[in-house]
Amino acid sequence: MDSRPIGIFDSGLGGLTAVKEAVRRMPGEHIVFFGDTGRVPYGTRSTPTIIRYAMEDMRFLKRFDIKTAVVACGTVSTTALPELRKNFDLPIYGVTEAAVDAALRESRSGRIGVIGTNASIRSGTYERLLKEQCADAEVVSIPCPLLVPLVENGRFDPADPVVRLILEEYLAPITEFGADTLILGCTHYPLLRTAVAQVCGPDVALIDPGRETAEVLAQELSANGLAADPDRKGSLRCFVSDDAESFSHFGSMFLGRDIEADVSLCDISAEK
């Protein structure tokens, strides 16, 4: 058993969709979450800047003597994971690997769609991992730069005509391609799950990378004797680089419960 906390970070609020699954799956774990709300979004920035920000985020989490880290951010997972693993001596989980495994399990036709930020799609990571594991897989990848701003502004109601119009535009090539499985390749996107499902129709399986990653993490911690005492009551501490109050408000929507008491502001620019 290992009583140390799990560290999880994201560019902003989206990572909380992974945190929610981790809390549900591993109620005995202490979790420290960092959301870089002072510099969100990452997905429209350049690769060197995404790597620099991710390094600072990890340095911050390392302060808490974490036993493992989850990069609950599609952009960082696709763009900066090798750099993080090279520089930090602890197990680091991205959200891409588990999502790829789940998509290949789920798909019957081998036709898989991926939506993500500009940086994630530009990296080609999802496409490469899918092809490595299944040479016959056919993949269509669509960058969706307006989805993070929509979610960060609290707009994910399927009845919202703006949400619907933007999703129809982004998802049209997925539908035309005939994908039977769609990876929601950014941790913000599960908030849009109902809206995406309405646009794609019921025959497309939606893969939530944060959920899949939490599942794999729980299994691996347990298998390696690194899980916390299951009888212990876990905890969740959240840190953000801007506006803890607004984070509490929107964060409770993501987590489905009130997290106000657990949110603190921190200065990420000190993590050089």
Next chain:
Amino acid sequence: MDSRPIGIFDSGLGGLTAVKEAVRRMPGEHIVFFGDTGRVPYGTRSTPTIIRYAMEDMRFLKRFDIKTAVVACGTVSTTALPELRKNFDLPIYGVTEAAVDAALRESRSGRIGVIGTNASIRSGTYERLLKEQCADAEVVSIPCPLLVPLVENGRFDPADPVVRLILEEYLAPITEFGADTLILGCTHYPLLRTAVAQVCGPDVALIDPGRETAEVLAQELSANGLAADPDRKGSLRCFVSDDAESFSHFGSMFLGRDIEADVSLCDISAEK
């Protein structure tokens, strides 16, 4: 005459709409522009974070021995201007004052609309300045948090149905209110001018704060003997905190000419 450069900064690309007017109006001036593309957008961040970022932006521009600074960012102009003026000993122009003057000159009915970022509208600055100068003015202010992401993603074509739908939503209260004048209270918005005009109709005068501010600056530099030699050929150097290449591409759309040769990357986080 004062041969020193003029410093101009914005959270991202939007400030170039003011730079364009400054170059046109003062062709002999050397201009140094900084766009904080590594941390854009500012308008959805908290007031303390906006002030901190603005202070760092000004410290960067001060390196260039500038004679005056223009805050070509609606969010910083409405939210951090007093703090900047308290901390830096040079004339600092925001974009709000000149826009308010222009709106009051332009409006016949005294019914004035303002659109801006969340932070700008939350500050109440435009409304306060308008009422201070004209007690009878009636003002409606609408926060438009999705417009900066649209523009930063190159989406400002009036025929773009997403642009149109979002503008129809944001501008409906302006139209219902019967405003005859609308302040485009964020330097990104002049890129959407044609689209805004189509939604508002031809009877609403649109005020571009960057253009008005460049006009006032040119007059005041000249009146105070601080203008550059008018026979000199001016220059434009641009610095960004992320992705100089993409800035060159989009920046040329903003400026209406190719600025590639003049763009450099800089590390703003060093400006403590």
